[in-house]
Amino acid sequence: MKKIQTVKNYISILGIFLSLGITAQTTSIPDTNFEQYLIIEGIDSDGIVNGQVLTSDIAPVLTLYLYGVSDLTGLEDFTALKEVTIRNGGQPNVNLDIDLTNNSNLEKIDIWEFAGFTNLDVTGLIHLEELSISDVSDAPAVMMIDEVDLSTNINIQKFTAVNLYWVKINLKNGNNHNMTNFDLKVFTAGPEESYPSSFCAEVDNASAATADVAPYNTWLIYGIATYYDQGECMLAADTVNKIEVALYPNPVQNTFQIETSEEIKRVNVFSIAGKEVASFTSQLEYDISNLSSGVYFLKVRSATGENVQQLIKR
DSSP, X not given: OHHHHHHHHHHHXXXXXXHTTOOOOEEEOOOHHHHHHHHHTTOXXXXXXXXXXXXXXXXXXXXXXXXXXXXXXXXXXXTTOOEEEEEOOSXXXXXXXXXXXXXXXXXXXXXXXXXXXXXXXXXXOTTOOEEEEEOSTTXXXXXXXXXXXXXXXXXXXXXXXXXXXXXEEEOOOSXXXXXXXXXXXXXXXXXXXEEEOEEEEEOSOHHHHHHTOTTGGGOEEESEEEEESSSOOOOOGGGTTBOOOEEESSSBSSEEEEEOSSOEXXXXXXXXXXXXXXXXXXXXXXXXXXXXXXXXXEEEEESSOEEEEEEEEO
16 A cells, blocks of 8 residues: 555656646757767767757766767757867858857867858857868868857967968957967868968957067968957958969860969869869860769869869860
8 A cells, every 4th residue: 555655646746747847847949960970979969860959968078989870959958068070061151150158168170171160159158268160181182161259268279271262361369479389370281281261360469460570470370371469360361372263165065275474383173063074284274075964063172272163064
């Protein structure tokens, strides 16, 4: 009789909890690749792709490597996160924003190949030490972010940007005097070599940075920097490292030629999805007769810069 009463009491208490809506808190994870990763890593305890995960499962997670994830909803609840790699693989995302402001413990961020990536918010991440943003290697740039704001990241030690079509970095954080040996790399990379890119850097003291005096004389710079501390960046994004190139004929059936005053080092042909389909060294004519009809991107690279052109194959 006592056992029956205990069961009744348990059922009664459970009913009260359910009536009050007291249930385990969950976090929405609508992207199936995101949730599948959590299951593989043993983070999602129910082991089922159901669009959600217990918030208590993800709260202690320190590192994430997300590949092929198009929807980052739920990432904001990984509050203990210290390192994150977000790699899309070049899948199309139009006007995608990445907001990491809720991940206040982040120390290292790597973002790769996010087509349509237009905005990154790392405001207030005072523990952030390393940030890397890289486009698809040697493909036409598809991440169209035009500014990176590191003005609130007082402990930033390293920033790398590869194959991006933007020119402004805000490093005016009031802590430049403590940023000795700050590592800043902005470049265009290819299969054989890389080229420094021009960019504007907003800093605490533009005069000191331009004169290369402390602390800026300790900064490890790969790129061509224009420093300023007020007003606007005067570097034109559409002229950075851009060489003059003309293609003919275009549209093309079998072969085309490139007219330029530059000494061509490499010509790469990419599908509209960003996959490399042909590669050439300098030559008089370029034969693409083996390619299917369609629209392609052509990257022409010289010792001083590059140009990306659209090519139509009939």
